[in-house]
Amino acid sequence: MTDQASGLFIVSTSLDKPDKETRKFIRSHVMRGKNTRKSRHTKELVQLSESAAQGNSQNTRIQGLQTEKSQHERNEWSLMSPRMIASEIQLYGYVEELRPYMMDLIRKAFTIIKPATYTIEVTLVEGQRTDMLCFSNFSQHPALFHSILFASQAFWDLSLGQAYGNTAQFHLAKTLFHLQQSLQDDNEATTTSTMTVVVSLAAAAAILGDLETVEKHMNGLRRMIELRGGLQTFRDGSIVEHKAQRIDFGLALATGSNLRFMNENISWNPQIAHGVSVTNLPELSMIDPRPDPRLLNIWTDLRVFSRVANEATKTGVKMSEAFFSRLNTSVPSRLVALQFDATSMSELLRLCMMAFMKSLLIQIDGLGPKMTFIANGLQNAILAQEFPPAPEQARVLLWVLFISSLSIFENSDQDWLKVALVQTVSVLGLQTWAETRIVLKSFLWVDLVYNQLGKRLFERWIESEGNGNERQGTPGARNNKSGSSEADKGGSLAT
Known part of the structure; x- marks a missing residue:
């Protein structure tokens, strides 16, 4: 590439004072990362995870190249x-x-x-x-x-x-x-x-x-x-x-393709939840047979990340770049590498964890319904479950249905999904969004991503539609082909 600064020339762009909106935008860009309040509790939570990761080869590589990164910047x-x-x-x-x-x-x-x-x-x-x-x-x-x-x-x-x-x-x-x-x-x-x-x-x-x-x-x-x-x-x-x-x-x-860019040697140990036992997961205790330990390790990582993200939202104390980077580099490769029986609860959990990750890493409105591989997989795995669900299974299935709806199916009209969700809410006896959110937050839930979307879904499918007709029949009886309805292409990226 040739040197563009080899000669002198006159810049014809106006140098007038920017308007109010532009000045506000510039000021926010310049002040980014400053005037941030600190919370000891959240920082200790993140630092504990980062400190425990020092022996990890991937994190060692990160620490060893800080000088190079600084020079690059x-x-x-x-x-x-x-x-x-x-x-x-x-x-x-x-x-x-x-x-x-x-x-x-x-x-x-x-x-x-x-x-x-x-x-x-x-x-x-x-x-x-x-x-x-x-x-x-x-x-x-x-x-x-x-x-x-x-x-x-x-x-x-x-x-x-x-x-x-x-x-x-x-x-x-x-x-x-x-x-x-x-x-x-x-x-x-x-x-x-x-x-x-x-x-x-x-x-x-x-x-x-x-x-x-x-x-x-x-x-x-x-x-x-x-x-x-x-x-x-x-x-x-x-x-x-x-x-x-x-x-x-x-x-x-x-x-459904394999990942093109991932490390050949996958570590199945927790990469974020260092020192957290996977034997203490009460929210998944009702699943029988017990899921694969590798899947539970990923779940534990995502549970710790969700906790840190929600603390950051509540207190204003942000997570470090290195902490967030481990989410991107360690979780997707492990989820994609695993595979279970298509109708099993373990496969349903894996697919929902992938949908959860999609919400965190690929925040593009309207893209979910076009992801036909995971949409079809979720539909098959969900319809393989019993609806209305048994009381002991209803809580985890409530989380499954909300994550699937918000992350993958988005605004598309999936009648089978609506029937399953309404029946599950009925089994749990939930009357309000506040009650429903308490159940959802006992699983994997990031307030910043899901709160507003979840409330709107509850109001549209549970409150405004009424419960009489939807509680009859089974979800599969009103099946709608997965991925056939796409969200508005012209909608705003912001949700």
Whole structure:
């Protein structure tokens, strides 16, 4: 890539004082991570897990490369003057003129798309990674600049019920042009910046619900990583590895494919809940036969994570980046590697834990119903259970039905699911959302992700519909083909 700063030129972008909304956005970006209240209880909970992980080989790698990471961050471009965003972007020479609509698309990317797709990181993670989607991305590759503009414009077009317009097509063409130039250069083809472009395109396709394109990008990325020498050639915590693993997990949920990017040696010990006994899980005591110990270890990890996340929401004390990173790197690979009888309670638990992880890592509204592999698996496993359920099974099935509805089936009308949920609520004698939420929180439940969605589901299916008709018959008698109804493509990413 040629040096864009080799000559002097006049910047034509306006340097007028930003409007009130822009100033507020810039100020919030600059103050991110500051003025955070501390809570000793939550910090000790996270520190206990992190301290116990020091002997873990994966965590040792993290600690050993902190110096390299810090040096990498110092070498990246950083915005020195928030009031001159347009001017500093213009200096890269990626466009002849930085037009007002481009700045508007950048604003939408940071104020709409980023908060909606990285809810957990933005809200609950302390010192959230600065390379997830930020201004410094623009310095790495001209294609990254255009890919962000493409994703922002395409998302806006789809939200209006329109196909990609000329603006989105223009920036997509620019992205592919710059990417192709890098791929044809032996020195650039396997660099981190070039791979970041591919990951960015895959992420944009996922946000837009185009899973076929996501799969093509990820297959290409796998080939690039193989040519480079494997994942071990990246510094730990690399944005390429982080995003690739997250998107790869989403594809596994959609297609049932194996993970492309995962460590060959899987540790089945708890990776988050260090020192927590799996023998003390009263919420699962009614399941017979007892689930596989490997599955219970994952459950324990997710239970500790849920507790930390809920404490962070309540107290304002955020979890560390390393703590959250272990969720992304250790849980999906273990869940995908396991498999049980399709109609067993163990398989139903595994699928629901995958759906739970989808809510944490892939926060894209409307994508769940398109994940046909896990949708079909959940439907088969749920309908294999007895409804109305026996009282001792009703509590865990209530959690199963809520997680399946909120994470995978979303707003699609699944009559069989509604029948099962209403019957289960009836068996438990639950009358209000507050009573129902108490039961759900005894399992895996993150308040920030599920509270509002769960309340709306309860009001729509339990309160407003009435219980008379739905309590008759069985869920399977009114079966609706899984995955056949998709959520509104034009809906907002924010929930």
